[in-house]
Amino acid sequence: MKVFQKEIKLKPKARGFHLVTGEIMGWINEIEDFKTGIFHVFIKHTSAGLTINENADPTVRDDFESHFNEMVPENMPYYKHTAEGPDDMPAHIKASLLGTSLQIPVTNGKLNLGIWQGIYLCEHRDHASGRKLVVTITGEK
């Protein structure tokens, strides 16, 4: 068994949900060396998240943005953490609802995703820099 680890930085994204499977995997050719294992990706931020969902119709990502804004609205009267702008506290809550890491099986040197699955970067801030990810693969070569 071996471990591979690399820190990468995604290009800055607009607020919303973005399909980033290709952008991430462009940095991680080393996955080809793993016959069986787990691909783990972690985001080093508290106002953006990672999730897996449909990789085809882009309106799915639009509907995610609409519905998360409905479930976690800005300017709720009970928010106390407001100094960094109205998008900040909702961003923290959305990030925890969606989660900070993904774990995906690796089989024969590739992510073993379903045919409709892709990795989303969930960007919850209005004006964010590029987000830092740590990719770790553990498995047999």
Added chain:
Amino acid sequence: MKVFQKEIKLKPKARGFHLVTGEIMGWINEIEDFKTGIFHVFIKHTSAGLTINENADPTVRDDFESHFNEMVPENMPYYKHTAEGPDDMPAHIKASLLGTSLQIPVTNGKLNLGIWQGIYLCEHRDHASGRKLVVTITGEK
């Protein structure tokens, strides 16, 4: 350290939350060989999820279904992804809220769950086929 990996298919389920610890583990006798490690289970779909919750009273699963339908209703006016039916877009959002994979410690050849914990398949479509899972165990034998 060793890796074990197997793809399995659950029997089709009605929309709702289903306790599937037994159905999954019936396929994975190989866990007995692992002294210490992590059991990882991944669902290869974007309209169903996996979670861990109470394994005793079935009304807990009923209440999950009721509350997720309240938090993520069908036919919201802002949904654009509607071509596959009113249950489809809510299914995608629920799947991401609950998540695509579980990681459970393995201790002495068994899942080290709390006494009240079980694995739920969260089926969000009205008419779904059997769902495909990939189980990966990494650990010491």
Added chain:
Amino acid sequence: MKVFQKEIKLKPKARGFHLVTGEIMGWINEIEDFKTGIFHVFIKHTSAGLTINENADPTVRDDFESHFNEMVPENMPYYKHTAEGPDDMPAHIKASLLGTSLQIPVTNGKLNLGIWQGIYLCEHRDHASGRKLVVTITGEK
């Protein structure tokens, strides 16, 4: 590659969101031996969860408690699982929304968190005992 595993018990906490990175890591000096790997922490309960969010301003944790109470209210008319009190069924749903485990990269003997990230125990019951966690580290020494 090696595996380390230990079961620990946190001190009882009031209902709400608590920063527990220090309390957990005080039990896990063994992380120093791992050069590269994954730190996995699992909670053996169905009415409390784990998440990663901002480690600085405590009002972020207050706002999490306020908003989760809004998203998952007590005494909804459709709840059937009510025998253990009004805080019980919402606690189960919140636990699944936030999740039962965290996976964090380990780099040079330390958690490789972002500078603003910390581990939260999400305590959803009004009167809970100390919560049991299982920590598993897999990686190269």
